[in-house]
Amino acid sequence: MSESERRETPDGLGAGLGQPLAISLREADRIAEEVRGLIKAGYEHHALAMLRGLHPADMASILAGLPRTSRDTLLRVMSPDTVVWMLQQMNPVEAARFSARLGSRVLMWVIGQMRPSQALATLERLTLFPFHILRIRKVAESLEQPLPEAEVEEILAHAPNTAGALMDEHAPAVMVDAMVGAAKDVLRDIGDVRRKLTHLFVTGDDGVVIGQVGMADLVIADDDSPVRPIASPIVATVAVDTPADECARLQRHYNLTQLPVVDEGRLIGVVLPEALLSATVEHDTRQMQQVASVAGETVGAPLSSSIRTRLPWLTVNLGTAFLAAGTVALFEPTLAQVVVLAAFLPVVAGQGGIGGTQTLTLIVRAIALGELVGVGAARLLVREAVLGLLHGVWLGILVAAIAIVWKQNLGLGLVLGLSMLGNMVIAGTVGAAVPLFLRRIGVDPAVASAVIVTTFTDVFGFLLFLGIATAAINLIV
Amino acid sequence: MSESERRETPDGLGAGLGQPLAISLREADRIAEEVRGLIKAGYEHHALAMLRGLHPADMASILAGLPRTSRDTLLRVMSPDTVVWMLQQMNPVEAARFSARLGSRVLMWVIGQMRPSQALATLERLTLFPFHILRIRKVAESLEQPLPEAEVEEILAHAPNTAGALMDEHAPAVMVDAMVGAAKDVLRDIGDVRRKLTHLFVTGDDGVVIGQVGMADLVIADDDSPVRPIASPIVATVAVDTPADECARLQRHYNLTQLPVVDEGRLIGVVLPEALLSATVEHDTRQMQQVASVAGETVGAPLSSSIRTRLPWLTVNLGTAFLAAGTVALFEPTLAQVVVLAAFLPVVAGQGGIGGTQTLTLIVRAIALGELVGVGAARLLVREAVLGLLHGVWLGILVAAIAIVWKQNLGLGLVLGLSMLGNMVIAGTVGAAVPLFLRRIGVDPAVASAVIVTTFTDVFGFLLFLGIATAAINLIV
Numbered sequence: 001m002s003e004s005e006r007r008e009t010p011d012g013l014g015a016g017l018g019q020p021l022a023i024s025l026r027e028a029d030r031i032a033e034e035v036r037g038l039i040k041a042g043y044e045h046h047a048l049a050m051l052r053g054l055h056p057a058d059m060a061s062i063l064a065g066l067p068r069t070s071r072d073t074l075l076r077v078m079s080p081d082t083v084v085w086m087l088q089q090m091n092p093v094e095a096a097r098f099s100a101r102l103g104s105r106v107l108m109w110v111i112g113q114m115r116p117s118q119a120l121a122t123l124e125r126l127t128l129f130p131f132h133i134l135r136i137r138k139v140a141e142s143l144e145q146p147l148p149e150a151e152v153e154e155i156l157a158h159a160p161n162t163a164g165a166l167m168d169e170h171a172p173a174v175m176v177d178a179m180v181g182a183a184k185d186v187l188r189d190i191g192d193v194r195r196k197l198t199h200l201f202v203t204g205d206d207g208v209v210i211g212q213v214g215m216a217d218l219v220i221a222d223d224d225s226p227v228r229p230i231a232s233p234i235v236a237t238v239a240v241d242t243p244a245d246e247c248a249r250l251q252r253h254y255n256l257t258q259l260p261v262v263d264e265g266r267l268i269g270v271v272l273p274e275a276l277l278s279a280t281v282e283h284d285t286r287q288m289q290q291v292a293s294v295a296g297e298t299v300g301a302p303l304s305s306s307i308r309t310r311l312p313w314l315t316v317n318l319g320t321a322f323l324a325a326g327t328v329a330l331f332e333p334t335l336a337q338v339v340v341l342a343a344f345l346p347v348v349a350g351q352g353g354i355g356g357t358q359t360l361t362l363i364v365r366a367i368a369l370g371e372l373v374g375v376g377a378a379r380l381l382v383r384e385a386v387l388g389l390l391h392g393v394w395l396g397i398l399v400a401a402i403a404i405v406w407k408q409n410l411g412l413g414l415v416l417g418l419s420m421l422g423n424m425v426i427a428g429t430v431g432a433a434v435p436l437f438l439r440r441i442g443v444d445p446a447v448a449s450a451v452i453v454t455t456f457t458d459v460f461g462f463l464l465f466l467g468i469a470t471a472a473i474n475l476i477v
Numbered sequence: 478m479s480e481s482e483r484r485e486t487p488d489g490l491g492a493g494l495g496q497p498l499a500i501s502l503r504e505a506d507r508i509a510e511e512v513r514g515l516i517k518a519g520y521e522h523h524a525l526a527m528l529r530g531l532h533p534a535d536m537a538s539i540l541a542g543l544p545r546t547s548r549d550t551l552l553r554v555m556s557p558d559t560v561v562w563m564l565q566q567m568n569p570v571e572a573a574r575f576s577a578r579l580g581s582r583v584l585m586w587v588i589g590q591m592r593p594s595q596a597l598a599t600l601e602r603l604t605l606f607p608f609h610i611l612r613i614r615k616v617a618e619s620l621e622q623p624l625p626e627a628e629v630e631e632i633l634a635h636a637p638n639t640a641g642a643l644m645d646e647h648a649p650a651v652m653v654d655a656m657v658g659a660a661k662d663v664l665r666d667i668g669d670v671r672r673k674l675t676h677l678f679v680t681g682d683d684g685v686v687i688g689q690v691g692m693a694d695l696v697i698a699d700d701d702s703p704v705r706p707i708a709s710p711i712v713a714t715v716a717v718d719t720p721a722d723e724c725a726r727l728q729r730h731y732n733l734t735q736l737p738v739v740d741e742g743r744l745i746g747v748v749l750p751e752a753l754l755s756a757t758v759e760h761d762t763r764q765m766q767q768v769a770s771v772a773g774e775t776v777g778a779p780l781s782s783s784i785r786t787r788l789p790w791l792t793v794n795l796g797t798a799f800l801a802a803g804t805v806a807l808f809e810p811t812l813a814q815v816v817v818l819a820a821f822l823p824v825v826a827g828q829g830g831i832g833g834t835q836t837l838t839l840i841v842r843a844i845a846l847g848e849l850v851g852v853g854a855a856r857l858l859v860r861e862a863v864l865g866l867l868h869g870v871w872l873g874i875l876v877a878a879i880a881i882v883w884k885q886n887l888g889l890g891l892v893l894g895l896s897m898l899g900n901m902v903i904a905g906t907v908g909a910a911v912p913l914f915l916r917r918i919g920v921d922p923a924v925a926s927a928v929i930v931t932t933f934t935d936v937f938g939f940l941l942f943l944g945i946a947t948a949a950i951n952l953i954v
Contacts, residue, residue, distance in 0.1 A: 061850040064848070091731075219661055219695045220665045255567060291768075321824040329820040342805055358787050371574070373539060387783055390780070394792075
């Protein structure tokens with residue numbers, strides 16, 4: 001498809017802001033480069049004109065990727081309406097990430113130029129991203145024209161990463177004994193948020209949510225037919241303090257599109273499909289980062305925040321590295337006798353670390369996806385231990401063969417092969433046991449599993465290798 | 478909320494199978510244990526009765542977690558209708574994972590009992606999970622009552638992990654000049670799949686998709702009003718061979734709910750919201766697993782498939798571990814002179830490995846989320862190198878202090894601190910450079926980054942530490 005075709009917006013469709021078409025990441029990269037060049041040359045209005053033809057999500061990506069000064073230049077010539085439009089059209093997580101990138105000062109300036117209702121709507125959108133709660137308060141308090149305090153408080157009332165923070169308070173509902181015509185009136189009255197809904201909730205006489213009607217079923221129903229026969233029961237409800245991760249699990253596991261938020265059964269909001277998807281992507285990002293001990297970081301964050309995230313884990317890891325060093329130090333006499341052993345230290349420990357990380361990653365993800373329901377821990381432990389044994393046999397033979405050929409030392413080969421075998425079994429067992437144990441005691445297994453498992457594989461790797469070498473020293477020397 | 482409240486299904490709502498309510502993972506675990514106990518005691522019909530009250534997704538989770546023999550016993554007393562219902566109600570990825578767990582023989586038996594239309598629908602649902610294409614063909618070919626070959630071929634026609642495999646072929650559309658009444662007739666005619674749609678597509682006279690109408694807008698429109706003014710343009714279309722990952726990106730980035738699949742502009746299918754969510758979750762799972770070199774594995778897979786996934790990477794890693802071992806071996810004379818150096822080998826290399834993995838995980842995820850649009854590689858490299866430097870200063874001082882206190886050796890402390898500093902800078906730089914380079918040459922950075930980065934940090938860690946020690950040997954001895 002040529003570029004001109006891609007950009008063509010069908011004539012006469014839609015009102016107001018004609019939405020442009022999607023572009024590839026590569027094309028976005030190319031446009032970003034041109035925009036940067038134009039701003040550098042002092043043509044910021046031309047740069048803005050280039051952005052205007054794009055989808056708001058692409059405008060935001062490109063703005064976010066610009067160096068800070070260029071971005072600020074461009075934002076100064078942009079109308080606040082455009083920024084509001086961008087934030088409303090984007091996926092909520094990307095919207096929040098984008099404004100995180102802007103920095104508090106620019107965010108204050110942009111929001112300061114908005115009408116109060118726009119400013120409130122923008123602030124509400126940002127609460128989806130937990131990082132922002134404090135910054136949002138700071139921005140709200142700094143505005144020259146202060147926003148109604150009660151409404152700001154309401155936006156900030158819900159704990160981050162909960163259904164309360166994810167939810168939209170415009171959750172339409174109709175009584176179960178109403179007619180379809182009344183249901184349609186409800187949708188007419190709530191305005192544009194109806195476009196984001198997949199179902200209209202149904203309540204009993206007491207206001208308790210008992211079901212929902214799909215939009216498609218409403219479309220084909222007659223106005224004077226009753227709602228009841230086309231309603232279906234609610235599969236899951238959440239409370240304001242239900243964790244966002246649990247909302248994501250409910251969506252995925254029960255194949256739902258939106259979730260009613262209730263208080264003693266009464267409807268107080270809805271987690272929209274876009275918020276649920278955001279919760280899933282956020283959860284997955286955090287989990288992947290947690291396994292590598294960088295949770296919560298973004299590439300564009302200031303250095304200080306990156307250091308705050310990473311350095312504590314690096315320091316903890318240094319402690320465990322000294323445990324391993326202490327283990328090696330125990331065997332200094334052996335090492336003094338056979339210096340060549342030192343070269344093989346990283347081999348045994350390293351393979352164990354990789355094997356253990358493979359197992360723990362699988363288990364951590366399987367726990368998150370709810371795949372371990374009813375699966376006994378013992379069964380998983382045995383499975384991973386056996387796998388470790390099989391891997392250990394192969395790697396042990398391989399490592400022994402290489403050592404024998406390289407160093408012409410049969411004893412060294414045997415010691416190496418045997419300790420490799422042992423450490424792979426330990427890696428499999430510990431790689432499964434640690435996340436399962438952390439889950440049992442209520443700790444998120446993604447957070448600490450990796451550092452614990454690699455400590456085990458390092459310490460036991462050295463202990464096995466140097467221990468066996470010490471015992472069989474006569475075979476090696 | 479007490480258990481009895483949770484299970485209560487609202488009276489008179491919905492037709493046919495009254496859907497029960499969601500349960501927590503903990504509750505699912507408890508029920509799974511009871512079910513296992515009942516089957517063990519020979520009461521499989523009682524076990525089945527316990528499952529009957531549950532949501533199909535929970536039935537499947539519990540079945541999947543049972544030991545193979547118990548599961549087969551239970552499936553034998555279950556009606557195939559129940560299995561069909563489960564697979565249709567579940568999230569497509571979980572449905573495919575569930576049937577992967579069943580094993581080909583059981584799957585053949587279950588599908589063999591279905592009516593041909595049910596069997597085809599079930600097979601189609603399974604194509605969402607790439608692992609299954611071959612198994613599906615095997616199952617289809619083994620059925621006693623063979624399915625219409627053309628239809629089986631159509632199901633299997635699309636490459637795994639593409640929009641073609643994800644799509645539903647029932648994509649309803651209405652002409653742009655039609656009236657709303659006609660649009661409603663289209664929805665009436667397509668049957669139950671309408672419940673999964675969020676929009677009705679709009680085509681021009683030539684059959685080319687040019688827009689869509691949201692269900693909520695159709696609900697409130699009059700039958701005799703035209704479709705055109707309530708239609709909005711299409712933001713993105715995909716082809717049958719568009720990768721599933723790109724579909725997931727389009728959904729996330731442009732905040733879309735469903736994607737039209739087109740062939741020369743003409744509508745041939747739709748990727749439904751549930752399939753898009755599945756694509757996102759699959760992508761995230763694979764990416765997280767790839768960083769740990771276990772991509773594509775599931776916890777319940779047979780041992781042989783786990784070995785096929787993990788052992789190649791473990792073997793590649795053994796090769797790189799010998800590169801590191803070779804580096805250490807270069808310095809045997811130094812080690813022979815100062816054996817205590819051996820104890821600190823894992824410290825310098827290990828910290829570099831952790832730091833490098835932190836950086837690469839961040840970059841891999843940022844690439845996947847499209848956060849690096851327009852961000853120059855140089856800027857990222859400098860950022861991570863500076864971070865590595867700052868971390869290196871802190872860790873270097875710490876490690877030097879510990880070594881000096883522990884071993885009473887100032888020279889050793891200096892060598893250790895300096896090499897730590899150097900290796901952390903290398904870790905940051907390489908951790909950013911490798912995924913960026915792999916992306917540039919068109920290789921998925923999640924696949925190979927980790928093994929390359931840790932090889933660098935191991936080899937350079939040893940080289941720096943032992944190299945500086947050799948140069949400054951007089952300070953240490």
